[in-house]
Amino acid sequence: MLTQQELKQQAADAALALIEPLLGPGVIVGVGTGSTADLFIDGLARYKGRLRGTVASSERSAARLAGHGLAVLDLNDVAGMPVYVDGADEIDARLHMIKGGGGALTREKIVASVAERFICIADESKLVDRMGRFPLPVEVIPMARQAVSRALAAMGGQPRLREGFTTDNGNVILDVAGMHIEDAPALEAAINNLPGVVTCGLFALAGAHVALLATQDGIRRLDRA
Numbered sequence: 388m389l390t391q392q393e394l395k396q397q398a399a400d401a402a403l404a405l406i407e408p409l410l411g412p413g414v415i416v417g418v419g420t421g422s423t424a425d426l427f428i429d430g431l432a433r434y435k436g437r438l439r440g441t442v443a444s445s446e447r448s449a450a451r452l453a454g455h456g457l458a459v460l461d462l463n464d465v466a467g468m469p470v471y472v473d474g475a476d477e478i479d480a481r482l483h484m485i486k487g488g489g490g491a492l493t494r495e496k497i498v499a500s501v502a503e504r505f506i507c508i509a510d511e512s513k514l515v516d517r518m519g520r521f522p523l524p525v526e527v528i529p530m531a532r533q534a535v536s537r538a539l540a541a542m543g544g545q546p547r548l549r550e551g552f553t554t555d556n557g558n559v560i561l562d563v564a565g566m567h568i569e570d571a572p573a574l575e576a577a578i579n580n581l582p583g584v585v586t587c588g589l590f591a592l593a594g595a596h597v598a599l600l601a602t603q604d605g606i607r608r609l610d611r612a
């Protein structure tokens with residue numbers, strides 16, 4: 388029986404195998420945040436002579452990449468990248484995701500938006516029939532915390548401030564339990580539209596293109612329909 392850590396390692400290795408043919412001297416790889424992304428970063432270090440550099444979705448990942456001697460580029464200096472590789476807190480069969488358990492959702496969404504393909508890596512426990520059991524992270528400008536909390540409560544959620552946490556962008560996170568996620572793209576747009584919200588952790592308007600889910604029987608690959 389493989390442990391969750393071993394499953395995460397398998398997912399990271401599968402992503403490395405998938406992107407390996409794409410690597411070349413000018414290639415930039417977008418890199419996510421979290422324990423699964425950390426394993427991907429550690430593996431990517433083996434290929435550091437075969438890519439131009441990376442774009443990180445958090446200070447944490449940037450430090451880990453730099454620690455391996457991988458170049459970390461400013462997104463403003465990058466016109467595009469073939470892939471962005473990251474984990475998820477939940478993913479469904481349509482490859483919509485909830486992300487932001489590590490609080491990096493905004494930069495993750497930004498870097499992913501510049502990549503041609505989002506490859507989601509996770510152990511199979513992240514695959515759900517219906518998203519919403521994992522409280523939905525929402526990054527909020529501090530002065531709007533109460534106003535956004537009231538708006539999210541009016542949408543049926545129970546927002547809770549992530550105590551003692553500040554994002555890389557200097558903002559707070561509201562973790563919203565109990566959201567009824569029927570139409571994920573519509574809900575993502577509605578939450579993102581609330582004044583004071585930087586972004587919400589639903590990745591449905593632009594979900595993953597490929598999911599590599601590690602199971603006890605090997606990697607299960609899902610592709611966007």
Ligand code: 5RP
Pocket residue numbers: 419420421422423424473474475476485486487488489490491492495
């Ligand atoms: C960070 C994220 C992570 O990708 C998500 O929380 C999954 O993390 P892990 O790989 O540690 O389970 O969205 O903001």
